[in-house]
Amino acid sequence: MAKLVINTWEKKSKISKEIYGQFSEHIGRGIYEGIFVKEDSPIPNVNGMRCDVVGALQKIKVPVLRWPGGCFADYYHWRDGVGPREKRKKIVNANWGGTVEDNSFGTHEFMELCRQIGCEPYICGNVGSGTVEEMSDWVEYLTFDGESPMAKLRAENGHPAPWKVRYWGVGNENWGCGGNMTPVQYGQEYRRYRTFCRNYGQNRLFCIAGGADVADYQWTRGVMETAAYAKSRPNMDALSLHYYTQPNTWEHKKRATEFELPDYYRGFARAFRMEELIVRHCEIMSQYDPEHKIGLAVDEWGAWYEVERGTNPAFLYQQGTMRDALLAAVQLDIFNRHSDRVVMANLAQMVNVIHSLILTEGSQMVLTPTYHVFELYREHQDAQLLGSWIEAGEIGDGESRIPGLSHTVSEKDGQYTLTVSNLSPVESVELDCYLLGAAPETYQGRILQADMVGHNTFENPDQVRIHAFDGIGKTASGMKFCLPPCSVVQIRFSQTAAFIPVGNVPDGCKA
Ligand code: AHR
Numbered sequence: 056m057a058k059l060v061i062n063t064w065e066k067k068s069k070i071s072k073e074i075y076g077q078f079s080e081h082i083g084r085g086i087y088e089g090i091f092v093k094e095d096s097p098i099p100n101v102n103g104m105r106c107d108v109v110g111a112l113q114k115i116k117v118p119v120l121r122w123p124g125g126c127f128a129d130y131y132h133w134r135d136g137v138g139p140r141e142k143r144k145k146i147v148n149a150n151w152g153g154t155v156e157d158n159s160f161g162t163h164e165f166m167e168l169c170r171q172i173g174c175e176p177y178i179c180g181n182v183g184s185g186t187v188e189e190m191s192d193w194v195e196y197l198t199f200d201g202e203s204p205m206a207k208l209r210a211e212n213g214h215p216a217p218w219k220v221r222y223w224g225v226g227n228e229n230w231g232c233g234g235n236m237t238p239v240q241y242g243q244e245y246r247r248y249r250t251f252c253r254n255y256g257q258n259r260l261f262c263i264a265g266g267a268d269v270a271d272y273q274w275t276r277g278v279m280e281t282a283a284y285a286k287s288r289p290n291m292d293a294l295s296l297h298y299y300t301q302p303n304t305w306e307h308k309k310r311a312t313e314f315e316l317p318d319y320y321r322g323f324a325r326a327f328r329m330e331e332l333i334v335r336h337c338e339i340m341s342q343y344d345p346e347h348k349i350g351l352a353v354d355e356w357g358a359w360y361e362v363e364r365g366t367n368p369a370f371l372y373q374q375g376t377m378r379d380a381l382l383a384a385v386q387l388d389i390f391n392r393h394s395d396r397v398v399m400a401n402l403a404q405m406v407n408v409i410h411s412l413i414l415t416e417g418s419q420m421v422l423t424p425t426y427h428v429f430e431l432y433r434e435h436q437d438a439q440l441l442g443s444w445i446e447a448g449e450i451g452d453g454e455s456r457i458p459g460l461s462h463t464v465s466e467k468d469g470q471y472t473l474t475v476s477n478l479s480p481v482e483s484v485e486l487d488c489y490l491l492g493a494a495p496e497t498y499q500g501r502i503l504q505a506d507m508v509g510h511n512t513f514e515n516p517d518q519v520r521i522h523a524f525d526g527i528g529k530t531a532s533g534m535k536f537c538l539p540p541c542s543v544v545q546i547r548f549s550q551t552a553a554f555i556p557v558g559n560v561p562d563g564c565k566a
Pocket of ligand 1: 127
């Protein structure tokens with residue numbers, strides 16, 4: 056029997072809703088086909104955006120969307136993507152398969168997509184092959200309300216009013232595809248580019264510096280030392296971190312649905328590494344920013360496998376199984392636990408690319424098991440992380456030992472949400488939950504469960520989906536229930552009005 060103690064009195068950090076952020080890049084069918092089909096498509100759309108996809112994204116309350124890359128960002132010249140579509144330049148997408156990029160999805164289309172989803176835009180500007188002037192003009196084009204060359208151009212292109220843009224990335228992976236820079240070189244570039252990203256009117260930019268890959272602590276140290284502060288004031292709002300889970304090696308990747316138990320456990324052991332990466336990068340950041348004014352944005356994460364058979368290797372199209380849903384739960388739990396420092400995270404990538412929420416084929420759409428995890432975790436957005444303690448033992452094989460359970464518990468507006476995953480592909484786990492400071496009358500449960508390779512297809516789109524979970528038993532100290540193998544359970548409850556926490560009441564008041 057595993058044990059979980061939830062201390063509802065122990066309020067920890069607020070879980071920024073942006074931890075549930077998404078990322079979409081100009082890769083393969085990530086944007087074209089997957090999201091944007093143009094206005095004259097037979098696929099139902101509003102202003103070119105697929106209604107089915109937008110509807111699904113609204114349901115999970117996507118808070119923020121990062122665009123246009125990724126590596127594409129440091130290759131992208133925003134002026135190519137504004138103005139009459141028929142006049143937009145066709146370019147080669149040299150990072151992702153050398154396909155023709157017709158620039159029909161540009162700034163106006165991205166802002167329209169965010170409007171329809173109801174999320175904040177997070178735009179990543181071009182440092183690697185762009186100029187300071189180009190980035191500065193883009194900010195002015197998007198956000199300046201008044202008379203200026205860029206505001207005039209925006210109005211001519213059909214949008215007289217400025218948009219609100221908060222999240223602004225200053226380059227992407229500038230240690231690699233974003234210019235092969237050294238940390239100090241990037242830090243110096245960052246300082247220059249950042250200076251000309253201005254706050255116009257009421258708009259306030261939240262600037263995110265391009266951070267490290269995995270455990271490249273030298274990068275974090277060099278960038279923080281060079282660029283974190285300017286004139287004794289914080290000069291960035293967050294630094295990013297990219298970490299993809301790869302159970303095998305990059306040269307010998309396996310497909311999402313073709314794996315054995317050792318791959319499964321190894322994949323999770325590597326996913327759990329996210330915790331160490333966050334802690335160590337944050338320790339270094341603290342040396343240069345002791346007051347923690349600068350957050351960490353894990354703006355690319357996910358499980359990266361071999362592409363599906365018969366698809367273009369550069370399009371990075373992969374299936375998503377229950378293993379990936381559990382992996383997403385593990386990563387989100389880590390971000391939630393570190394929500395005092397992690398201000399944002401972005402799953403790579405939202406539709407049809409790498410670890411997706413949604414797959415499309417022509418007019419069809421399927422939701423991956425990972426999508427359903429984001430649905431179950433929606434209630435943690437902007438909620439207060441609560442103190443908790445779990446005793447659950449380890450699972451795995453000789454090579455990879457991992458915790459058997461992963462969980463988050465939070466509170467928002469008097470409603471408590473527990474999400475807990477059983478990572479074992481074979482064993483059920485009985486969980487006894489002790490609640491400190493709450494004695495709910497009722498519990499509502501939902502569950503996502505499948506075997507580890509379970510997934511949804513266009514022929515069978517509802518194979519893996521959320522069901523009601525009614526196996527929760529009330530106990531004197533809380534609740535208990537059985538978690539089947541490979542499952543994510545969400546339990547919601549609220550405090551009863553009549554509950555008096557005896558331990559907290561002065562003696563004289565006790566009945
Ligand atoms: O998400 C795919 C690619 O992975 C991104 O373009 C890049 O930033 C990262 O290396």
